[in-house]
Amino acid sequence: MFKAEKSALSAALASIKASINARNTIPILANALFERSGEDLVISGSNLDIQITATCSAGIAADFTAFTAPYALFETAVKSMTDGSITVENVAAAGGRIDGIAIKSGRARIKMPILPAQDYPKMKTDKLNHGVGLGVSSLKQCFRAVEFAMSTEETRYYLNGVFMHTHPEGLMFVATDGARLARRLMPMVDIDEEKITGIPAVIIPSDTVKTVSRLLPDAGNVAVRLSDERIEFALSGLTIVSKLVEGTFPDYQRITPANNDKIIRLNGKLLAGAVGRVLTVSNTKGSGIRFTFADGAVRLVSKPGENGEAEDEMSAEVEGNLEIGFNGSFMLEVIDSLGSGDIEMKLGNPGDPAMIMRPGETNSFAILMPMRI
Amino acid sequence: MFKAEKSALSAALASIKASINARNTIPILANALFERSGEDLVISGSNLDIQITATCSAGIAADFTAFTAPYALFETAVKSMTDGSITVENVAAAGGRIDGIAIKSGRARIKMPILPAQDYPKMKTDKLNHGVGLGVSSLKQCFRAVEFAMSTEETRYYLNGVFMHTHPEGLMFVATDGARLARRLMPMVDIDEEKITGIPAVIIPSDTVKTVSRLLPDAGNVAVRLSDERIEFALSGLTIVSKLVEGTFPDYQRITPANNDKIIRLNGKLLAGAVGRVLTVSNTKGSGIRFTFADGAVRLVSKPGENGEAEDEMSAEVEGNLEIGFNGSFMLEVIDSLGSGDIEMKLGNPGDPAMIMRPGETNSFAILMPMRI
Structure with a gap:
């Protein structure tokens, strides 16, 4: 029915894996859909919310008919074969009706049941007008x-x-x-x-x-x-x-702060290190850190807890003194999302949300609500 | 109290990790024990069944006293520090009693509570006479x-x-x-x-x-x-x-078979590949495979199941024809345990246990009970 290289078939199957949910109540959704598109083999998976389709170059024979096969079994079977060419053939039951496929390579042959392609709930894409x-x-x-x-x-x-x-x-x-x-x-x-x-x-x-x-x-x-x-x-x-x-x-x-006039500039990687150190004594991910910005430095102190106490300090360009609390884990995620290099914070009063961005950015930034520490 | 390189301290802590069970009912077992042995720092963990001790080269000050500190917190704190030297100091509460330690590096300081070393249940090793x-x-x-x-x-x-x-x-x-x-x-x-x-x-x-x-x-x-x-x-x-x-x-x-006279010799890696392929259609790990040894080859066929059928065949030196069933997963483990190269099977009747070994071995081998397929 078709012949493909193990590596190409494995890659296509790996691509659609995220769309297959083996624990669903609709049996055919545990299957992958195999179709022909011109000279290519096209493999799809779906969980009804998301559908992934991958193309695989293959030698497709004239007797090819679209089918669906159990994803996990098909994928494991392909993976178990030795490197090289893999053949997939129709298997006919008594009476000539096609009720399965066989995956073949060398002297190995793995047969599995199929379900009809026309029963597969493909997501419609004909009304995507933009x-x-x-x-x-x-x-x-x-x-x-x-x-x-x-x-x-x-x-x-x-x-x-x-x-x-x-x-x-x-x-x-x-x-x-x-x-x-x-x-x-x-x-x-x-x-x-x-x-x-x-x-x-x-x-x-x-x-x-x-x-x-x-x-x-x-x-x-x-x-x-x-x-x-x-x-x-x-x-x-x-x-x-x-x-x-x-x-x-x-x-x-509406929630973008407009009057944050205290500007801090500091190295993102160093700040992430300091936040990580101070977070080590936190019991839960939500634990807060008190940041004190003053005199060319920022000082970080953990919220007191049963685990212990932690503090650190680093240099920073500071315009306007301020003491303010933030969720340390959230702060780490913001720093990580901005990539490497310096970051800029625009702060208001201790109760105001902070803006955090790459220096000079005006349209791309993060906003972090403060925490009372 | 002592000073050590982050890398050395991290390595010692990683070594003892397997002995620490954070979910035990004895609080001090969540701690690691820090002791001095000559010029070295010695760190131990225990779950009362197994105790692991690792040596870490360190600069130990005169005021060093043995202590136990929360393993997870200590390890995370060390990991969070920048590379280089780490100092651990005693922390005294009001009244002068030592009730904690502080881990320091650069401007960072992480303080945590300790428990007394004399309360730590060290395993006795004084009666190991052999x-x-x-x-x-x-x-x-x-x-x-x-x-x-x-x-x-x-x-x-x-x-x-x-x-x-x-x-x-x-x-x-x-x-x-x-x-x-x-x-x-x-x-x-x-x-x-x-x-x-x-x-x-x-x-x-x-x-x-x-x-x-x-x-x-x-x-x-x-x-x-x-x-x-x-x-x-x-x-x-x-x-x-x-x-x-x-x-x-x-x-x-007693259970070592003495009369197995059918000798098979074949390549272990190829056999493992064939067993793996035939196992793909198994529902559970316990699924059986029928092995047919005859005419210079072994043929493997899956036990019929709802998932499908699989078969494979490979060359083998065969002395004595036989059809016998084995648990495929167990067979894979045996092959893996023997390392690479050829393996030898000594088989008796279909109901007799098989001996599997590297060719020529007499004292080292595996015995596998057959399965009815």
Whole structure:
């Protein structure tokens, strides 16, 4: 039916793994769908929320008919074969009806049952009326810069993802869970600018954000198609289709502090080290740290707890003295999301949210609510 | 109190990690014991069954007093520091009583509570009256060759380890769970021969077998000291003391087949590949494989199941035709325990246990019970 190299088949199967949920109640969703597209073999998996399709170069025989086979078994069987060429054949039951396939390599033969391709619940992609090309590395950077702030609370489902909307200077990506917020602008230079007009504002689910970041290659242009309900990312033979989160993202501009006039500039990596050290005595991830900015330095002191006490100090450019508390783990995530180099903090009063960004940034930054220590 | 390099301190702490069980009911067992031994710092952990001690070169001040500190917190604190020198100091509470320590590096300071060293339940090692030196790489090979056959059934606690006893030609290591057995002889050349006389036959617990295999370096001579109740392994500043399993190991010689006259010789790696492929359709780890030995080949067929069917075939030197069933997972473990190269099987009738070994071996082999397929 078809013949493919073990390495190519394994790679395609690995790509779609994230879409297969073996513990679902619909039996056919434990299967992968094998179809033909021109001279290529196309393998898909779905959990009804996200569908991943990978292309695999293969020699496809005239008798090929689309089928679905148990993903886990097919994948293990391919992996167990020796390197080289693998053949997949139809197996007919008594009476001639095709009821299985056999995977063959050398003298080994592994037979497994199949389910009909026409029963597979493929996600429809015919109404994705908007399309735009985005630099994939820029897209991944935007996701990486904001995904830490996504909420995981199921009751606030409209925060369980990344909000994407058009902006006069590009595409804005935003995530928040109420305690922190991150936004990052993708500039026009990374966007197929002519096609950006009219793109709806959408909330891309957390799982999809992570899957796109992990699976798509690091270079090239990803073709994005979307409607109000679905979004598709396609690049280099890999296609990810996802439902969007229904709901309204809050008006995040309202909580952006406008009057933070105390400016701190310091090295992100050194700050992360100090925060990590002070956090060692925290009982839970949520433990707070008191930051004292004064006289060219920032001093960090742990919230007193039963485990012990910790403190550290580092140099910083400080304009305006302030003592303020933050969640140390959240602070670490913000620093990590900004990448290496210096970072800038704009602080107000001890009760005001802080803005944290790469120096000079105006459209991309994180907002962190203070904690009473 | 003392000063040490972060890397040395981290390495010593990592070595004793396996002995610390944070979820125990005795608070001091969550702590590590810090003592001085001459010019060295000695750090110990214990779960009352196994105690690990690691030596760390350090600059020890005159005010050093032994103490115990929370292992997890101490280890995380050391890890969080920048590379270089770390200082540990006593911290006195009001009134001058020492109630804590502070770990310092640069401007960072992490303070934590301690518990008195005299309350720490150190395992006694003064009655280990037998002592012998063993080549550590040979010891690890012996453990590796038999540990797969140890039982994990708690009701058969006397099988939850490796039986070690003296043998006219060396030291014999044996493990069995009733369905399979493995024995391996450590030859006299790897043993401090003069001191082997009178060493008691003992059962070394599974956890200790794994800890010794993982922690001890790969070269050198391990100093073994033991009594009927305890065993100690010491090499390169690392000491592992363990309780022994109380109980009687079964007379394993009785089940060694004497009349297996069908001899098979084949490549272990190729056989493992074939077994792995046929196992892919198994539902559970226990699934059986039917082996047919005949005409210069062995044919493997899966036990029919709902998942599908699998078969494979490979060349083998076969003396005597036979069809026999084995647990495929157990067979894989046996092949793995024998290392690379050819393996030899001595088979009897389809109901008789099989002997599997490196060609020509007489004292070291595995025994596998057959399965009805």
